[in-house]
Amino acid sequence: MAVAIDLHAYQEPILFLATAGIVVPLFHRLRMSPVLGYLAAGMLLGPFGLGRFMPAHPWIDWITFSNPEGTSHIAEFGVVFLLFTIGIELSWQRLRILRRLVFGFGSLQVILCAVALGALAYHLVGNVAGAALVGLAFALSSTAIVIPVIAEQKRLNTSVGRASFSALLFQDLAVAPILFSIAVLDTGKPEVTMASLAWALLQTALALAAIVGLGRLVLRPFFQLVSATKSPELFMAACLLVVMVTSLVAAASGLSMALGAFLAGVLLSETEYRRAIDVTIQPFKGLLLGVFFVSVGMSLDPLRLLEAPLLILAAATATIAIKGLIIAFLGRPFGLSAPDAAETGLLLGPSGEFGLVILGSAIGAQLLPAEIGRNLLVVTTLTMVAIPLLARLGRRISRRLELRRPPDPTLAVMPPPDEAGRVIVAGYGRVGQLVGDMLERHKVPYLAIDMDPARVAAERRAGKPVYFGDGSYPELLKACGIERARALVITLDTPSAIEGVVSAARKERADITIVSRARDAKHAAELYRRGVDDAVPETIEASLQLSEAVLTDIGVPMGLVIASIHERRDEFRTLLKESSTRRGPDRTEFRARRTVGKGAPSAAEPARSEPPLSRTAS
Secondary structure, X not given: OOOOOOHHHHHHHHHHHHHHHHXXXXXXXXXXXXXXXXXXXXXXXXXXXXXXXXXXXHHHHHXXXXXXXXXXXXXXXXXXXXXXXXXXXXXXXXHHHHHHHHHHHHHHHHHXXXXXXXXXXXXXXXXXXXXXXXXXXXXXXXXXXXXXXXXXXXXXXXXXXXXXXXHHHHHHHHHHHHHHHHHHHOOOOOOOOHHHHHHHHHHHHHHHHHHHHHHHHHHHHHHHHHHOOOOHHHHHHHHXXXXXXXXXXXXHOOOOHHHHHHHHHHHHHOOOOHHHHHHHHHHHHXXXXXXXXXXXXXXXXXXXXXXXXXXXXXXXXXXXXXXXXXXXXXXXXXXXXXXXXXXXXXXXXXXXXXXXXXXXXXXXXXOOOHHHHHHHHHHHHHHHHOHHHHHHHHHHHHHHHHHOOOOOHHHHHOOOOOOOOOEEEEOOOHHHHHHHHHHHHOOOOEEEEEOOHHHHHHHHHOOOOEEEOOXXXXXXHHHOOHHHOOEEEEOOOOHHHHHHHHHHHHHHOOOOEEEEEEOOXXXXXXXXXXXXXXXXXXXXXXXXXXXXXXXXXXXXXXXXXXXXXXXXXXHHHHHHHHHOOOOOOOHHHHHHHHHOOOOOOOOOOOOOOOOOHHHHOO
16 A cells, blocks of 8 residues: 655745756856856745745745744754864864965955944844944845856956955854854853853853863764775765854854854864865755755845835945945955955855854844844845955956056065965875875975775875875865865876866866876876876786896996887887877887887897887787
8 A cells, every 4th residue: 555645845945946956057058156146036936936925826836935933943953064174174284374365355355344334223123232233234245146257257366366265254254253252142042141141151261171172182083993894885874974064052051153164174184084084075065054044045035125225225226335445445454456455345244144144143032123124134145146246346346447457566575375386196005105205305295095994094194285085086186175286196096086187177177187097008098088187007017017127137237228218208208198099009119119220129029129118018
């Protein structure tokens, strides 16, 4: 007997997946952030959109999100995963390089913008706490939109990109204390006394100490144990478990779930697993952030814009103008040129997704009147919608101003990001370690990835830049900075694994130099066919090194030996590249090439006419 299925229970998940399947490709084609599409879908399919017509047309219930409360619980994990990935990216090295911009430019930007906008909001809200929260909400910008916009322009390595990233990083760090302050000031809770405040702070300190202490002791051994299974499914489950447990422990201690996830990300950023974890978490973060933005869109009433269009548009314009001017003037003392400061001001002028979170929390805590708060949510959304347009406007203004001024020599000495100009080494066994040592001797920065957790842990303890991960995953190569890497060296010993890395690398970047280890001549020809720049067959190199050793040992001058070895290596490389366009290297071709210039092998030397090299070519 068939079990009855409640189709309505699956209606909202299916509707969201359908929305994501339409929104993401459509807005990608329009070169706009999918965030705007999710917000628009939430407004259209929410209770203030098509939901208005549901009483007269009940069938509309099947194409609307009719349970905002249930969706909001899932949507909260979107912010949780976003802060977790921000924590993963927060390395101490990056903070040290950008510390002046992060803690100087970023902190002053938040404080000055919050004071200016909070002072204006005081006349509207009527109380200091509400005005301060409004100022802080509007002082924050959109990490989810600004960073992808800059990345799409390939300008994260510019002064605008560094300044924007630094300010957004400080803003993300400031979210957790702001949310904690809202929880303390919540008027729906018992009155806050000095004793209760002290107990809350003590409870917070103990929770933070527990998360950090246990995280340092448990996380690395835990992931080492999980990665030893070489199971992608188990590794994914471990990542999700860490995010869920740390966020729930933080929530049970009176902190925000997002803060707990952020701390977990920071702790994992110090381990060799951070890049593999980041790649694993990305799909979940993208989907859950989509749910979050849809839930935000569901709370927005587009008719409010029609009721007071001039007031709302004026508030949105004033927010962008005030923030943009403050950020532009503030950027000059921190080394930004006038064009870059103006562009940074337009990028960071609009409010962002955490502003929506803060306003929503302030409304829930009764620190902000609901009617005013909902209007401010519409204002925040309007400013976010304008970000792509403002980014293009800022780029045009920056170019025009740049033409009117001489080049700024200070830009040349600003530090590049940590992934610029490095060599990526896929595989850190004996061969990979030798490659790394040679790169270090020549002061070439590199980053190595390896699938052996024990080896990675040992090399990390020795101070080597080695991370756990599979180089055949394109997202991991992106996380390693393949877009700005100088070269990729593949030292793996399995042909299928080598070919997987080559294919993934060429898919992500067609012009990167790839040097790969090869099993034999046939495998080298296949790698050349797949697009490597240099394939080094083990058997050929071993034969050449043996030849070099014996010739020098029997007294042949070293210079002549080295020259002949290089000549032979070039001949084999040319032959392999030529044969890569056909089926493979032919045994007779190697034999003919060996005898060029030497004549045919004599009958008195049968043993020397068939060295091991000919067997590897067959």
